Amino acid sequence: MLSATHEELLRRSKELDLPTQHHIDGRSEAGDGGSFAVISPRDGQTLVRVADAGEAEVDLAVAAARRAFDRGPWPRLAPAERGRVLLRIADLLEERREELALTVSLEMGKPVTDAYAVELRAAINTFRWYGQLADKLTDEAPHTAPDALALVTREPTGVVGAVVPWNFPLTLAGWKVAPALAAGCTVVLKPSESSPLSALLLGRVATEAGLPPGVLNVVTGDGPVAGRALGLHPDVDVLAFTGSTAVGRHFLRYAADSNLKRVWLELGGKSPNIVLPDAPDLEKAAATAAWGIFFNQGEMCTAPSRLLVHSSIAEQVTEAVVARARELRVGDPLDPATEMGALVGDGHLGRVLEHVASGLDEGARLRVGGGRTLAETGGSYLRPTVFDRVDPGMRLAREEIFGPVLSVLAFDDLDEAVRLANATEYGLAAGLWTSDLSTAHKVSRALKAGTVWVNCYEEGDLTVPFGGMKQSGNGRDKSAHAIEKYTELKTTWIQL
Known part of the structure; x- marks a missing residue:
């Protein structure tokens, strides 16, 4: 270390x-x-x-x-x-x-x-x-x-x-x-x-x-x-x-x-992360969702940028992700205490902020973040950002942002979750949280993604292939x- x-x-x-x-x-x-x-x-x-x-x-x-x-x-x-x-x-x-x-x-x-x-x-x-x-x-x-x-x-x-x-x-x-x-x-x-x-x-x-x-x-x-x-x-x-x-x-x-x-x-990717009410550990699911979108400043093609949560647990899971976003330490990348560093440059930061503005214009609810921080350093820093009440037609839900911006979408049944997950031109990765083995197999097969993680995210090693479907x-x-x-x-x- x-x-x-x-x-x-x-x-x-x-x-x-x-x-x-x-x-x-x-x-x-x-x-x-x-x-x-x-x-x-x-x-x-x-x-x-x-x-x-x-x-x-x-x-x-x-x-x-x-x-x-x-x-x-x-x-x-x-x-x-x-x-x-x-x-x-x-x-x-x-x-x-x-x-x-x-x-x-x-x-x-x-x-x-x-x-x-x-x-x-x-x-x-x-x-x-x-x-x-x-x-x-x-x-x-x-x-x-x-x-x-x-x-x-x-x-x-x-x-x-x-x-x-x-x-x-x-x-x-x-x-x-x-x-x-x-x-x-x-x-x-x-x-x-x-x-x-x-x-x-x-x-x-x-x-x-x-x-x-x-x-x-x-x-x-x-x-x-x-x-x-x-x-x-x-x-x-x-x-x-x-x-x-x-x-x-x-x-x-x-x-x-x-x-x-x-x-x-x-x-590119616009990866869905589906959380069902029977997830084995909702706290872990929420913590992993936050880690996945904020790790590497959200600059990952596989970032779980669409959190799809059953409506019965949507507020509970969202609030846990928001709480983690609030406590995340953004700072100098050379400081060992920093948890989220700088976006790659001001040009990219500006593009991410345009997506944030589009979410506000289209009626999504900003729960945390949404603005630049540490501007006095001259660096390209953005606060961890979470939107809920996101509609599938919004840019937040359709376009790859490649930054620390999470969109939360609620669903009422499993068929709707799969439809929302696949309602994108991308097919790189997906996550699923459930305790039911049959559901895990059926939904994994139904998801149009090159990698599906069940009750985890971004796991794997060099023995398994990585790549995408559709326009990924x-x-x-x-x-x-x-x-x-x-x-x-x-x-x-x-x-x-």
């Missing part, structure tokens, strides 16, 4: 050696695209200026990845050796855990305790799990006619473009990069322009761990330029993206307009199923 004091963490944050250049072909590369400022949402101050990738820098990174795949050793190594490199990456991430946690906290605003205990734990475990999996993938030899031998082999697809968001910059990078590397692919990683620093440090760590030059490249820049260039690039074979549904549509168009590269999308995307991160995104099936038929 992170045991340093606020003062010690402030001092150490000022001593960080923050990267400023792209990581291409195993070395730092300034490029010719100029630079952009990385603003810390904790105080609105510039941390560093980072190289800004244009088409030329993306071309350079893709060319390095192409050479490494076509002529380099990585795809040709024994899977066990690839696994050992991934395990060394995990070990180095562990050694540099505090430095990376501080960097994540500074660049995107999450409490450093969460960055250390959750973000880094997940990233380390991801590289370790795929390192252990690398030599355990199997091919097939289907039973055919006695005079033939059929082989079905998995081969690495090639160059992977990975575009990841700012809310979990290392975890989500790991979910793309680790299985792609385990499969034998090479990668060009483009992090969000709001959180480029931790990704650049990941590139450094991978090279230090012995990853050959060109196997993992990191380019920093904005989506309309660097992301578009990666999506359109004819030498990128696979594009893996986590982010908004609107941007996901762009990547599908880029694939259609270029080489028909495979595009895997993990997109396609394909799966985590588990052995993630390998499917980065491999091609080849059939070899041998006539004996």
